[in-house]
Amino acid sequence: xxxxxxxxxxxxxxxxxxxxxxxxxxxxxxxxxxxxxxxxxxxxxxxxxxxxxxxxxxxxxxxxxxxxxxxxxxxxxxxxxxxxxxxxxxxxxxxxxxxxxxxxxxxxxxxxxxxxxxxxxxxxxxxxxxxxxxxxxxxxxxxxxxxxxxxxxxxxxxxxxxxxxxxxxxxxxxxxxxxxxxxxxxxxxxxxxxxxxxxxxxxxxxxxxxxxxxxxxxxxxxxxxxxxxxxxxxxxxxxxxxxxxxxxxxxxxxxxxxxxxxxxxxxxxxxxxxxxxxxxxxxxxxxxxxxxxxxxxxxxxxxxxxxxxxxxxxxxxxxxxxxxxxxxxxxxxxxxxxxxxxxxxxxxxxxxxxxxxxxxxxxxxxxxxxxxxxxxxxxxxxxxxxxxxxxxxxxxxxxxxxxxxxxxxxxxxxxxxxxxxxxxxxxxxxxxxxxxxxxxxxxxxxxxxxxxxxxxxxx
Amino acid sequence: xxxxxxxxxxxxxxxxxxxxxxxxxxxxxxxxxxxxxxxxxxxxxxxxxxxxxxxxxxxxxxxxxxxxxxxxxxxxxxxxxxxxxxxxxxxxxxxxxxxxxxxxxxxxxxxxxxxxxxxxxxxxxxxxxxxxxxxxxxxxxxxxxxxxxxxxxxxxxxxxxxxxxxxxxxxxxxxxxxxxxxxxxxxxxxxxxxxxxxxxxxxxxxxxxxxxxxxxxxxxxxxxxxxxxxxxxxxxxxxxxxxxxxxxxxxxxxxxxxxxxxxxxxxxxxxxxxxxxxxxxxxxxxxxxxxxxxxxxxxxxxxxxxxxxxxxxxxxxxxxxxxxxxxxxxxxxxxxxxxxxxxxxxxxxxxxxxxxxxxxxxxxxxxxxxxxxxxxxxxxxxxxxxxxxxxxxxxxxxxxxxxxxxxxxxxxxxxxxxxxxxxxxxxxxxxxxxxxxxxxxxxxxxxxxxxxxxxxxxx
Numbered sequence: 001x002x003x004x005x006x007x008x009x010x011x012x013x014x015x016x017x018x019x020x021x022x023x024x025x026x027x028x029x030x031x032x033x034x035x036x037x038x039x040x041x042x043x044x045x046x047x048x049x050x051x052x053x054x055x056x057x058x059x060x061x062x063x064x065x066x067x068x069x070x071x072x073x074x075x076x077x078x079x080x081x082x083x084x085x086x087x088x089x090x091x092x093x094x095x096x097x098x099x100x101x102x103x104x105x106x107x108x109x110x111x112x113x114x115x116x117x118x119x120x121x122x123x124x125x126x127x128x129x130x131x132x133x134x135x136x137x138x139x140x141x142x143x144x145x146x147x148x149x150x151x152x153x154x155x156x157x158x159x160x161x162x163x164x165x166x167x168x169x170x171x172x173x174x175x176x177x178x179x180x181x182x183x184x185x186x187x188x189x190x191x192x193x194x195x196x197x198x199x200x201x202x203x204x205x206x207x208x209x210x211x212x213x214x215x216x217x218x219x220x221x222x223x224x225x226x227x228x229x230x231x232x233x234x235x236x237x238x239x240x241x242x243x244x245x246x247x248x249x250x251x252x253x254x255x256x257x258x259x260x261x262x263x264x265x266x267x268x269x270x271x272x273x274x275x276x277x278x279x280x281x282x283x284x285x286x287x288x289x290x291x292x293x294x295x296x297x298x299x300x301x302x303x304x305x306x307x308x309x310x311x312x313x314x315x316x317x318x319x320x321x322x323x324x325x326x327x328x329x330x331x332x333x334x335x336x337x338x339x340x341x342x343x344x345x346x347x348x349x350x351x352x353x354x355x356x357x358x359x360x361x362x363x364x365x366x367x368x369x370x371x372x373x374x375x376x377x378x379x380x381x382x383x384x385x386x387x388x389x390x391x392x393x394x395x396x397x398x399x400x401x402x403x404x405x406x407x408x409x410x411x412x413x414x415x416x417x418x419x420x421x422x423x424x425x426x427x428x429x430x431x432x433x434x435x436x437x438x439x440x441x442x443x444x445x446x447x448x449x450x451x452x453x454x455x456x457x458x459x
Numbered sequence: 460x461x462x463x464x465x466x467x468x469x470x471x472x473x474x475x476x477x478x479x480x481x482x483x484x485x486x487x488x489x490x491x492x493x494x495x496x497x498x499x500x501x502x503x504x505x506x507x508x509x510x511x512x513x514x515x516x517x518x519x520x521x522x523x524x525x526x527x528x529x530x531x532x533x534x535x536x537x538x539x540x541x542x543x544x545x546x547x548x549x550x551x552x553x554x555x556x557x558x559x560x561x562x563x564x565x566x567x568x569x570x571x572x573x574x575x576x577x578x579x580x581x582x583x584x585x586x587x588x589x590x591x592x593x594x595x596x597x598x599x600x601x602x603x604x605x606x607x608x609x610x611x612x613x614x615x616x617x618x619x620x621x622x623x624x625x626x627x628x629x630x631x632x633x634x635x636x637x638x639x640x641x642x643x644x645x646x647x648x649x650x651x652x653x654x655x656x657x658x659x660x661x662x663x664x665x666x667x668x669x670x671x672x673x674x675x676x677x678x679x680x681x682x683x684x685x686x687x688x689x690x691x692x693x694x695x696x697x698x699x700x701x702x703x704x705x706x707x708x709x710x711x712x713x714x715x716x717x718x719x720x721x722x723x724x725x726x727x728x729x730x731x732x733x734x735x736x737x738x739x740x741x742x743x744x745x746x747x748x749x750x751x752x753x754x755x756x757x758x759x760x761x762x763x764x765x766x767x768x769x770x771x772x773x774x775x776x777x778x779x780x781x782x783x784x785x786x787x788x789x790x791x792x793x794x795x796x797x798x799x800x801x802x803x804x805x806x807x808x809x810x811x812x813x814x815x816x817x818x819x820x821x822x823x824x825x826x827x828x829x830x831x832x833x834x835x836x837x838x839x840x841x842x843x844x845x846x847x848x849x850x851x852x853x854x855x856x857x858x859x860x861x862x863x864x865x866x867x868x869x870x871x872x873x874x875x876x877x878x879x880x881x882x883x884x885x886x887x888x889x890x891x892x893x894x895x896x897x898x899x900x901x902x903x904x905x906x907x908x909x910x911x912x913x914x915x916x917x918x
Contacts, residue, residue: 004791004792005507005510005568005571005572005791005792006507006510006572007502007503007506007507007510007568007572008503008505008506008507008555008556011503011504011505012503013500013501013502013503013569013572013573014500014501014502015500015573015576016498016499016500016583019498019499019500019501020498020499023499032849034854035848035849035852035853035854035855036849036854036856037825037826037854037855037856039475039478039479039825040475040478040479040482041472041473041474041475041478042472042473042478043466043472043473044466044467044470044471044472044602045470045504045558045588045590045602046467046470046524046590046602047466047467048464048465048466048467051464051465051466062529062530063529065526065527065529066526066527067524067525067526067527067558068524068525068526068527068550068553068554070521070522070524070592071521071546072546073546073550074544074545074546074549075544075546082544085533085534085541086533087530087531087532087533087534090533091527091532094527095527096467097467099504099526109464109466110472112464113464113465113466113472114472114474117474119870119873119874121859123856124475129504131504131505133529143503143504143505151859154859154860155860156859156860158838158842158857158859159859161842162842165846169849169850277839277842280839280843281839281842281843281846332463332464333463333464366496366498367496379617380736380739380740383617383620383621383736383740384739384740387624387740389494390491390494390495390628391628393490393494394494395493395494395495395496396494396496397495397496397582398617400580400610400613400615400617400618401613401614401615411578414578415578
């Protein structure tokens with residue numbers, strides 16, 4: 001008996017309309033990656049296990065998909081390990097490869113392996129799927145695409161400025177105005193922890209601060225106290241809880257607060273440079289604002305931290321994020337390569353554009369012209385016409401069999417095809433074709449030698 | 460100690476120039492898939508094991524990459540199986556998912572699962588990677604892309620005609636003239652086996668005939684004899700060994716040979732229809748020729764069989780192939796859906812274009828304009844200029860730090876950047892910029908407000 005097919009949980013089939021919409025987003029992002037001077041690379045879907053394991057923490061290791069060795073894999077397991085029946089110790093004996101978990105570690109591996117071919121600073125982008133054995137839930141998948149742009153080999157803050165411009169260029173082009181690019185700096189967070197005397201509690205402090213949005217000032221204070229941050233320390237940090245006003249006002253508050261911290265003051269200077277440069281260059285449609293509560297994988301970033309949120313009124317987490325990290329390639333033996341990068345959250349951007357109805361209408365249109373099939377001779381004449389249309393870049397097709405006209409018209413309707421061409425016996429005799437505009441309902445007759453006119457009418 | 464990184468055997472990193480060349484091929488193929496009315500779908504990288512296993516024969520099953528279950532996978536193996544220490548029986552207990560082996564089976568699965576959303580005939584294309592645990596060798600990889608276009612739900616021979624046109628359109632656009640589209644039909648092979656009295660030896664017969672190119676007439680006859688095909692049968696089939704002349708001549712030979720086989724005669728009619736239609740429609744640059752020795756996975760195809768070989772003089776196996784199959788979706792319970800499809804061999808097409816130097820020159824050019832960085836103020840003026848250039852679609856960048864001019868020029872040279880812009884203190888004062896043409900070596904000075912002129916000069 002034939003099996004009823006299904007797909008693994010957490011994975012998706014993409015229909016033609018979904019692929020087209022996704023490709024629209026990819027194409028816009030890719031276009032701006034290019035104009036900003038980023039170059040594409042691609043890495044294999046699976047890496048040697050030792051390349052990936054240990055890079056994402058214990059939880060990450062658990063979420064990495066491992067590929068079973070081919071052939072008689074069991075024979076490679078020694079007896080002691082085998083008799084332990086312990087999945088954790090057996091797994092490394094029967095798997096050597098694992099599916100990519102993100103694009104950052106493979107990129108670091110690429111830079112180290114190809115360092116002699118690369119001209120630094122190296123601006124690379126990468127748009128590829130990644131896989132995580134996460135529990136699937138709404139909006140969280142086991143296979144999804146990441147779109148990353150990173151610069152390695154330069155500590156210049158101009159990169160941060162450009163990355164803000166890049167976000168602005170992409171979201172402006174996607175006709176998604178009003179996204180909010182939030183900016184922070186790890187050095188500011190470290191400086192604050194320092195001046196309030198909680199340097200050793202930096203992570204606890206920022207994790208709590210990060211929740212200001214959700215649990216409010218009271219909640220944050222409660223959590224900080226529970227982590228052992230003193231009341232007087234919290235009191236010193238209190239300006240953070242009520243930071244508001246323009247970026248300039250907030251910078252002034254931070255400057256005062258951090259006047260005694262060298263690291264913190266450096267963070268403020270970096271922030272100020274980025275804000276001043278962007279003010280001078282201007283943004284097309286995005287906003288740039290300081291958000292000192294922004295932490296994002298704090299242990300990873302060493303300088304600027306970015307996060308992009310959807311325009312006000314759209315309920316959606318961040319649609320992009322990134323930051324500067326000082327030692328990406330160190331894990332693979334290449335020291336002192338600073339990097340900074342951002343990523344675009346494809347799935348969420350898709351949902352936002354869909355919700356706001358921002359996908360261009362033409363995307364859904366898979367076929368501009370369909371010729372009705374009235375029989376072998378007529379179909380051949382239609383195919384001749386269609387061949388010319390295709391050469392002119394028009395998406396066109398002939399219905400493959402001469403079934404009932406009604407059925408063919410229903411097909412054209414279902415597929416939302418705007419123009420149907422009719423070449424029956426009479427038209428064949430007159431060397432002409434009839435174009436039916438499916439929206440307006442009217443018909444126009446052209447001679448075969450007037451095809452250019454019809455093409456021009458398509459615009 | 461940091462590990463020295465490597466990638467799994469049979470996989471590849473793609474550098475910016477390789478990705479750009481590959482994308483060029485993909486873009487050309489995709490463009491014509493669209494104009495021919497094919498719609499894109501995408502399926503998950505891994506499928507449930509039962510979707511894939513048993514579909515590609517025993518050898519195929521061995522070459523499918525299996526994904527280890529997450530968590531305590533060993534606990535799901537019963538004691539009897541575990542104590543067998545047999546990899547073949549343990550594997551199904553510890554893996555539920557497997558990496559896609561081709562695009563055809565996932566497509567069949569897709570059609571069956573989504574049959575109620577699909578308007579048939581359904582023309583779909585799919586460009587995605589597949590994975591095979593094959594022994595890696597020159598030109599054979601464990602991860603590679605397939606580019607497939609298929610039509611399901613129509614038995615019309617117009618599809619076959621269009622697929623020949625599609626090959627012609629793509630290879631013409633790739634500026635690869637003279638590819639040879641070879642055409643055969645399973646019914647002809649079956650008919651020949653029938654009339655020579657070797658119907659029960661069809662596979663042995665065609666496998667031997669398929670080698671005519673390599674081992675010659677003598678070799679083929681020897682192999683046929685060894686498989687039990689009688690001398691008199693081989694004698695009857697002898698016109699096949701020397702078939703030559705025009706397609707018309709060959710059709711006549713086949714007609715005579717197959718006059719007593721209903722199936723064979725039908726095959727000849729189908730062949731004739733395709734040839735006649737293509738003769739009427741014309742091809743742009745490809746040749747279409749009968750090749751009765753062409754078999755390709757015979758047990759799969761039921762009608763037309765296609766194979767494309769590179770232009771004469773290029774040593775390369777087939778760069779494309781396909782055919783008609785009558786019951787693709789039957790394995791998943793949907794009967795009577797005929798399909799026909801072709802695929803493009805990306806890696807080989809890449810090698811051919813590279814060998815013949817047919818990639819457009821502009822592909823290697825990742826950046827059109829680089830601004831030299833002379834310091835903070837100058838860099839900001841440069842970035843303003845670059846922002847305008849990027850908005851106009853020019854790929855442009857500012858060197859991120861004000862290191863020695865020599866180093867920056869070397870970077871521009873290494874990256875083959877055609878134009879370098881210089882904005883130093885003097886230019887800043889004059890509100891002007893100097894453009895150095897790196898090929899010609901000459902310099903032109905523009906005022907900032909003449910930027911449009913410079914952009915226009917880029918063409």
